[in-house]
Amino acid sequence: MTLRGIGYLRRKLATVQPRVNMRYKQYSMTNHDTPVGITIPFNIRSQYRSVLGWCAKGVDSLADRLVFREFANDNFEVNKIFRDNNPDVFFDSVVLSALIGSCCFVYISKSDEGDSPRLQVIEASQATGIINPITGLLTEGYAVLASDEYNRPTLEAYFTPTKTYYIPKDGKPYSTVNPTGHPLLVPVIHRPDAVRPFGRSRITRAGMYYQKYAKRTLERADITAEFYSWPQKYIVGLDPDAEPLETWKATVSSLLVISASEETKSNPTVGQFTTASMSPFTEQLRTAAAGFAGETGLTLDDLGFVSDNPSSVEAIKASHENLRLAGRKAQRSLGSGLLNVAYLAACLRDEFAYLRSQFVRTEPKWEPLFEADASGLTLIGDGVIKLNQAIPGLIDSEVVRDLTGIKGNPNAKPAEVIDNE
Template sequence: MNELKGIAYLKRKLATVRPRVLMRYKQYAMKHYDPPVGLTIPPQIRDRYRAVLGWNAKGVDSLADRLVFREFGNDDFNVNEIFKQNNPDVFFDSAVLSALIGSCCFVYVSSADDSVRLQVIEASNATGIIDPITGLLTEGYAVLQRDNDTDSPVLEAYFTPDETWYYPKGGEPYSIANPVGVPLLVPVIHRPDAVRPFGRSRITRSGMYYQLYAKRTLERADITAEFYSYPQKYILGMDPDAEQMDTWKATVSSLLRIDKDDEGGHPVVGQFTTASMSPFTEQLKTAAAGFAGEMGLTLDDLGFASDNPASVEAIKASHENLRLAGRKAQRSFGSGLLNVAYVSACLRDGFHYLRKQFVNTTVKWEPLFEADANTLTLIGDGAIKLNQALPGYVTGETIRDLTGVAGNPSAVPAESEAASDE
């Protein structure tokens, strides 16, 4: 067994990653402040027209809303009951959304009243040392509660395979024995790899740049619109001794009267050419196209409506990159949720099961795209042909995995007419 690094090391580790996670949460909440950048517009003017854009939130939600957990298949250890007792409609959505924003989240597993409790902790409040083989932690640290005013920790926890230590603010530390043999803090990670074992956020640096680029464009367009609405005017040849004209009257009046002087001369009134808004629209579409390509979305998703409404099949085709990202996220999250199920079952039964005993348990998700009538027809025709070639090959469970439609689970494919005649 590897030597534990200790809670002090994990505190320092969390302090290094916490600012980046909080910044992405601010990006998602549309509260991140971008310092003004520009050569021509003074900062005090730009601050009056500060733009707010929710593209990063849209990029996260477009994937999170499609990742709908269904159940654990081949549930030999009855872990579905554990999750049913922990408000699954909120738990799974919270875990998925938190992991997409912060690259990972952690599930704190505890027991109370002869039941297992599951609590999602965002990546800004927990960290640990991960085992690259199993995806479980060898030790972990989490801030279970923070002060709302000072943001300082009120209750901290240090997780080891043998016990869990709790550190209340102003109180004495205490420990509780851990019968599982695995820390009761389980990571759920989005897109992990050998370089980034704790995964990657859905809010990428490229996505943040395109959103910032679009915000700057909107700010410039908003400021330019003031001059576009009230074009600047000028008067040439005005007598210096003439009565001064009210600027507001000159701006909003539909008719101005300027008399001739004693010699019959009169000033020339003109108007400066107004700036066109078209370049800003093109810039905004350029930023939207770059962001859509980064997130696997389309311009329709970002508010640039197309002329013709798309069918379900066209939507699927245009969201191919989003579908691939969803498949990858399902595999990543499935591994983490299976680890949560494993640790929860061990804690419930008070017995350290072997991890390999859960290899047959699978994670089932609803389809990324809901099936319409045309899709159901195509799948039905395909199922009939496959079952004619290999009787019983496509079952009701297979149809549900493809369509998301929960029919009669005991239904069997109808025999072909040729087989009936025989």
């Protein structure tokens, strides 16, 4: 196997870094879109720049539902490795980074304090590599482990199957031995495919377009609201020799005295221009929200357009069917990456290159995407009773936990099994 080298990986990272950084700006609502329009001057539009968090909502609505539980059939005690690495923060950081940047990377290193290796999450703009499409592991990798306040790398790492090379900015490069047989940089990818092996971001181009469209609508509505609040007025037939009216006084005064023209003896006509209606902007904003909701699997309720609230969890599931399918897909793809992390962490802990096929029975377990309420628990309970009556012992406490998220008593047995005993 021929390695490409650190120079190639640096250039590769430089090509994808702007796109990842742009999506992080979209998520943090700091991205400034290029002004588009033919009627409003740039200096006026810049005073009414709008901020909208739909892209962040699209990511968080899925990330908050992806809660990793544990690894089942843990024959290699990998759950302990993750418990020693602050799992509440680690798993949430992995999921969020992968949804924003299409993937993230986990850097595995030996710990000086305990037996469990250290796990560090690195965002997609700071790491890259050459991926094996069969295993999902890297054949070689590169990552920026530390940067200064100007985002310039101060510590870089180059990962190979046998060694990890460290390149500090103000020091001498050094290396450590890698006993696992794989680079200690593992990608965790969201929705990979044959064309995009490093996955696809939750912040899609269509989602960014609908958000930009909604932001332009809000800016136009905000500028129009100024004229809507203070409509323009006019006077026809005013004496040319009359004292000019101050514009502010004419706007806020409750009583204006306007003399008739001495030449024509006609009274001036005072009028008001018709103000623009705000209704078209509301409809435009709702259209943009409908497009964004369809792109991300959300509903208009999620984006702030209140309608009749669903009465049960089942109704919420029905309205979020596309979101549920996206969550199940994310669980499968992210779970595969987390299993690769567990595999290499176990190899590094034991300093032994296990076969990857030995981890096929280890299974990532996730909490249910939608928690069951009282009515849902009743329906599940009735179904469990009927299934266990038809096939005794078919549904146990582990299956019920997967359906409801309630741990309960792990030693509990179905009623039919207890009766038979």
